Amino acid sequence: MPKILAIDDKKDNLITLSALLKNLMPDCAVISAQSGLEGIKKARAELPDVILLDVKMPEMDGFETCRRLRSDENTNHIPVIMITAIKIDPWSRIKGMEIGADAFLAKPIDEGELVSQIKVALRIKKAEDALRAERDILEKSVQEKTVHLLQEITERKQAEGGLRESEKLYRSLFEKMINGFAYCRMLFEDGRPQDFIYLVVNDAFELQTGLKDVVGKRVTEVIPGIREADPQLFEIYGRVAMTGRPERFEMFLNILQMWFWVSVYSPAKDHFVAVFDVITERKKAEGKLTHTLENLRNALTGIIQVIAATVETRDPYTAGHQRRTADLARTIAGEMGLTEDQQDGLLMAGIIHDLGKVSIPAEILSKPTQLTDIEYKLIKEHSQIGYEILKNIDFPWPIAEIVLKHHERLNGSGYPQGLKGKEICLEARILMVADVVEAMASYRPYRPALGIEAALEEIEKNKGILYDSRVVEVCLGLFREKGFSFE
Structure with a gap:
């Protein structure tokens, strides 16, 4: 009976998918996992025939999970079908192909396409399993025969015996x-x-x-x-x-x-x-592909930087704020041991975290006096607006989510959703600290710069209350021990 492993952080999605598979493919056994780590463990233990892997997951997303499955010799042969909530964009497809995904499905899942993709994956795996077994048997047989013949040749040469008959048998093999x-x-x-x-x-x-x-x-x-x-x-x-x-x-x-x-x-x-x-030609092709992917990534970075520059033209008094905040956030992430990919995503999110301010009147953004309640309410909407602009762009990273949550606070006093603790993704918890430190240390139309020490005292005083304790400790260490400063 073929086994299918479904990996999704949402239990409801797993229940729905399991029921759908049991209805469409009753001869298959369905195994579920609610995180990338759990999915990897079950893949190693159960050795399923196909893995259905959700792209958007906290802690470890589908891309990182797929990369780890492909780097493990016990699971690298299992077909992986990645599932995303929206239409697959070229960036996700390139990233998925780069790490070894076999196919993509977009939600809502089309039943016919789901069954078709799984059946194709099962046929490919069955053929590859048979080919692998046949190759192993053939390789073992050829190696055994070759070793035997080579030993015989060596012995006969040492004994000054005749070599011609053995050489004929040997050459017939290789x-x-x-x-x-x-x-x-x-x-x-x-x-x-x-x-x-x-x-x-x-x-x-x-x-x-x-x-x-x-x-x-x-x-x-x-x-x-x-x-x-x-x-x-x-x-x-x-x-x-x-x-x-x-x-x-x-x-x-x-x-x-x-x-x-x-x-x-x-x-x-x-x-x-x-x-x-x-394999010289293969290596050249790999080099060209790597160069192409790097060019695409650079193009994406350039587009994001243009967007950031557009935002700053609306609010000239905070020019450079997004870049400085992004640089600090990425440095904190690196010190915390986040992957290079997570660091890149955090940098991109930081560069455009105030994108929503494009919808706020410039006179409010640059107002030199205290904001009215209505004006402050408009300002607070910028993270939600930024999310609405970005949510349908399938970036390789959760940029829209980070932008949405960077003004939340651990105790639920933030906005726009009043989220608490672990409801706020780690990247947003890092960005919120970097944002507060840069904003307090810099000049604003309604107040002079408060200075870096005042900013550090703010996050230190509210460590574990408003801000993530680990993020704060790393940030304090960067400024007070490692000499970090804003350029």
Whole structure:
């Protein structure tokens, strides 16, 4: 019976999805998890056939959960279908593809598309499982036969016996291999690998490396300067030949200016077999993709900065406030150990956290006297307005939520929703502290700058009451111990 693991932080969503799956696919077993960490644990324990993963989750979102599943050898083969609350934008699709998602579904979930995506994923996994099992059996069989034949060749050479019949059998196994193949004897000096001699190579070896007539020769003779240019190659081959433990690795050989994937094992003491493939073109393609993704990320950053500049033209007296607040928030996040991705998201949210002020009259924003109750009420609406502007943009980070909640307070005295404690996401708790510190330390039309010490005293006095204690401690440490200052 196929097993489906559904991961969503909302219990109601899990109940609905489970009921839907049981109705549409009664032959499947459904497992539920209410967080990324719980989902990872259940994936390792249950080894489901498909994972349905919600993108928007607190603590650990769907992207980070998918990345961890893909980095675990026990779960990296399981198809992952990511589910998002709104239409999938290119940024989320690129990010999902980058970390290994297999497909995307948008809420509300179309039943036909859901069943179709799951069935496709099940077919792919079934085929991959069968292929993996067949490959393992074939690899084991070929390795066993190759090892046996190579040992026989070595023994016969040592005994000065005939080699022709064994060589025919041996070549029937590896000459048709697509991968390059080299059987070598390692040469040691004072226990350290110094050179190796090519004993047998196949046609693919010559085709992929361009090296010819290497049998019986030392590698330092075939490729002068290789030991100095690529000493790590000798270390790995020597280690395998000495210990007998196989290794797999990717390496750029400086002397040949080529990338290689290599699987190496030892059929006999001081000997090794290297099966390899040239992956230079693949590496170039990966480099181009990385460059493209970086360009897209830079473009997004530029757009956000333009939006921030637009906001500041409405309120010239606070010019630079959003950037300074964002820089402090990101620095705090880094000190707290948040991931690079979370830090990037917090920086972007900080740069446009006052976006909602575009709807507030400029004369109110720059009023040099105390605001009336009506004017203050209008000012307080800016975080909700900013959220409304941003909520339908599927950023790679929860920017709209951070903007909405950055004026909330732990005791529920903030706005616009009066949230308390853990109802406020960690990023918003960080941004609120950075926002208060920068605002108090800087000049405003209705008051002079209060100074950084007054700002630090404010957050210290209200630590655990209005502001997150851990965030406050980190912020205080940055200014008082590590010399942080606003530029």
